[in-house]
Amino acid sequence: MNLKQFFIGLFFLASFIGNAQNKSKEVLFTINDKPYYTDEFERIYKKNLDLVKDDTQKDLDQYLELFIGYKLKVNKAYKLGLQNNAPYQNELKSYRAQLAKNYFNDTKITQELVEEGYNRLQKEIRASHILILVDENATAEDTLKAFKKTEDIRKRALAGEDFENLASQLSEDPSAKDNKGDLGYFTAFRMVYPFENAAYNTPRGEISKIIRTRFGYHILKINDVRDNRGEITVAHIMILNPKPEEAEKDSKITINDIYKKIQQGEKFEELAKQFSEDKSSSSKGGVLNRFGSGQLSSEEFESMAFSLKNVNEISAPFQSQFGWHIIKLIEKHPIKTLDEMKSELETKIGKDDRSKKITASLNEKLRKKYTYKRDNKQFAALSKLVTNDFYESKWTQPENTKDYTATLLTINSKKIEGKTFLDFIDKQQKAGLKTKPLSKLTDDLYTTFLDEQLKTYYDENLENDFSDFAHVMEEYRDGLLLFDLMEKEIWDRAKTDTIGLKNFYDQHKMEHMWKRRVEVTVASSTKEDIIKKAQALLKKNTEPQAIKDKLNVNNIVNVMTNSGTFEEGSDALPKTIKYKLGVSEVFKEGEYYFVTNIKKIIPEGEKTLEECKGKIVNEYQQNLEQHWVDDLKKEFTVNINTAVFEGVKNQLK
Incomplete structure (x- = not known):
């Protein structure tokens, strides 16, 4: 979590629980005649009620003050035009993309994958493998050649040839020459999904069936299975x-x-x-x-x-x-429970080949959700433009693309022109697709194009389809603006306004005091006779290391020393230390005997600005913000509908 997300979360903690209710809303207050409604106030208050620790924020009158202060700052941000800054717009776009991911999941399939992953995490598998490389988009001839080579190796392994020798001699995994194919112990989510499936579905001591991953063909030998260490x-x-x-x-x-x-x-x-x-x-x-x-x-x-x-x-x-x-x-x-790991597992699934199952399910759902239609005449004309140059990534679009701006695809009321499909085909050349003939290639490309356009349409309409998504986006939009505003008006000012900071320090320096400090050497031992010898040496001004060298004999540590300047209450000081110059009497705390040599006592005193600058800057920021809200109330006109607020209070109580 970055600083902005943490800051915004302190105000409005985003939730994916559907809090919206179909009820009438009233104007609670206005800022320069811009209305703010009861439903937003009630929703955010309820959402944060159990999360805030400060009781003043649970008091509705206090919470309204906080809420109005928040909206005043947002209005100030818009007045300064911060919403037009490119970094703000880019971060908002990035956040929306992250938030939208939660709406692209299939709950049922995700749950099945979570349970499968969790069950596999109970075990750690040690396996060796042999890899024969073949590209995902290789020709049928090259693919068959690689498969046959893998099949021959597997037959030799099943016939009893040593798997490690086969791996070191024949595997095309570069590391096999050194590790003989041994991958060590791993568990779920450490390998690509097809590889993991083979590892968990092959019994200990046996050799797997041939599997295909994006790297090529593999065979595995399962050497060991052990419980996860937790x-x-x-x-x-x-x-x-x-x-x-x-x-x-x-x-x-x-x-x-x-x-x-x-x-x-x-x-x-x-x-x-x-x-x-x-x-x-x-x-x-x-x-x-x-x-x-x-x-x-x-x-x-x-x-x-x-x-x-x-x-x-x-x-x-x-x-x-x-x-x-x-x-x-x-x-x-022991390993965490399924409930404890659920969120973590869902994140891992989203980054894993498992997600292809979720994608396929979403594609099917969107095809049922929306009405869509292809202009077959336009599609036929576009398909004829694709040539064999595509296979060598040399295909180019026609120069006069205006001829292909007619609608190719309609999703509900949204029209998508043929030029968009041509752009899509152009980009797909990088994928190295080898599907033949060309008619089959363009059909496959259109299928992928359709699914992408359906998902784009779905994404564009999330605010309309899901009220909770719209609410969270509104909260984050305002919160992000507020962060930028605070940085500009408060935080940067507190760091750079050296005169203002010095004046604030002068007014509050008595609140930042050093406790009594001592420049001291502390010697400790569990043996009273040893600590008395250390005491005698300290009285002779013997250096701490020399004391240890003299008393720690025959490979036995009899005494330890610790030297430095420590503040009263420091863990490095004995609790019953007497603050008196010179070498102390021997005293005991628990099982330890101590003696101290205090060379200097530094009395209580004010900390310099540099010594407490971090805390002073923080307090100065808070002071600036407090007065800033008062200034904003003068800059903007706030009108509260007290009758409506009383109704809200009665309802929430």
């Missing part, structure tokens, strides 16, 4: 790989020290809080969100995580492209 939850401790300027940092030594402390019985979660450099998880004891195969950007991390068998099992240190890790298995989760 998802897992793990915790980890990570020490980042050193940056170029951190030449003295040795991540491997640090992670090994931490691992030794775990082996000595110290708690994984406490060590993660103290030392893990993954700040998004360290405060939670290193716990990560659950994930499944292929969902992480690190294959090393994923492989190690799934190799852990028992809850609370801990891995040895290992390195990924990000740094060094130790993983602890928290929980294993």
Whole structure:
């Protein structure tokens, strides 16, 4: 989801539930005499009622204020002409195309494909294959030749010849020379659909029938079938790989020290809080969100995580492209339920060869939905123009195309001229069609042309046929304009108005304060005698690394140190730390003994503008917007029909 979609969603969350009702509507309010009706207000209020967290937005009086403010901004956008900007028009067109996809589905067939895909996702298959290349549009002679070659190889495999040897010697898949045809484990939606069908319909240890894909002919041998591994939850401790300027940092030594402390019985979660450099998880004891195969950007991390068998099992240190890790298995989760995966599976189906089934069903539905008629005389004249040059992509349209502007196809009241069909034929040359004779070619081309024109007509009339589609498009149209307006009037101004931002900071800087901070070295150990030795060394101004070198002997990590400037309340500081300069007394928290050496105490104080700029900019934007709505109410005339609004309130309550 991009920023614009997220922003617009905060105002009006699009839904495909049919909310429209056939009832009378009244004018709720006007802006410069432009009416806004009760049905739109009620529909959007009901749609968002259970989604908003702010109770003020559930209050109808407050919600009306928000709604009027929203419409005022939209009116301002139109007044500035933002609707004429090419980027806006292109994005609106792109969004409509995405939204329209939901109306091109066959629910029954889609559900069948979802269930099939889900059932297949329960298993992972390991297969080897042999490929004989042949183009989708190859001649009948070349196609038969490739089929015969594949058939001969399959017979040899069925007769007992080693499949791997056949793959490495005869497969035309370039990778077969190295992997002997072995594709590893895969599950549904990882391979083209015909290939997947063969994989899931061939028993383990057997060789498939010959299958055809867009790449050519294949035969498969099913080597293994295993249950899908599902998802897992793990915790980890990570020490980042050193940056170029951190030449003295040795991540491997640090992670090994931490691992030794775990082996000595110290708690994984406490060590993660103290030392893990993954700040998004360290405060939670290193716990990560659950994930499944292929969902992480690190294959090393994923492989190690799934190799852990028992809850609370801990891995040895290992390195990924990000740094060094130790993983602890928290929980294993079975594969998601069908309901949980339904939306994801529908998206995958739309990008897969499976979608051809849905397309065929839609074509049949539209042929029944609309009245259409072909002018056979015009079609015959157009067909004669197509020559054998088409097969070599050299065919050109006649120079005088005005002779072919007569209507070829009528869909309801829409007339489509012959020139449109000629343009379609011209573009189809790139597809490399080899259908012969020419009369059969033009018949096939017209069939495809008809289906495309029916879908175009259907798409053009979605707003007329589906009220929910029209509503969502209206909301997005206005929301997109509002985003552009906010960017122009508020967000860019807050970033570039340095004087205004500085004045706002001066007025609110007491709200942005540093807590007390300390420049400190913290030493920790589970052994009181060790921490006392660390205390003595700190009093002698011994460097932290030297302390570790002296006390961590015989391959045992007795003490860890952490140095830096930390704000009061930081996870890096012991909770009972005393803010006093110098080396502290030894104190205990839980199972750990601590000693601190505070070199500097920085009192509470104002943050500079640079130190809190992100938050100040955000607050300045909110301030500008608040005053902006008041200015818009002065710029535009708003009249609320209070009697109608009272009726709406009574009805909604």
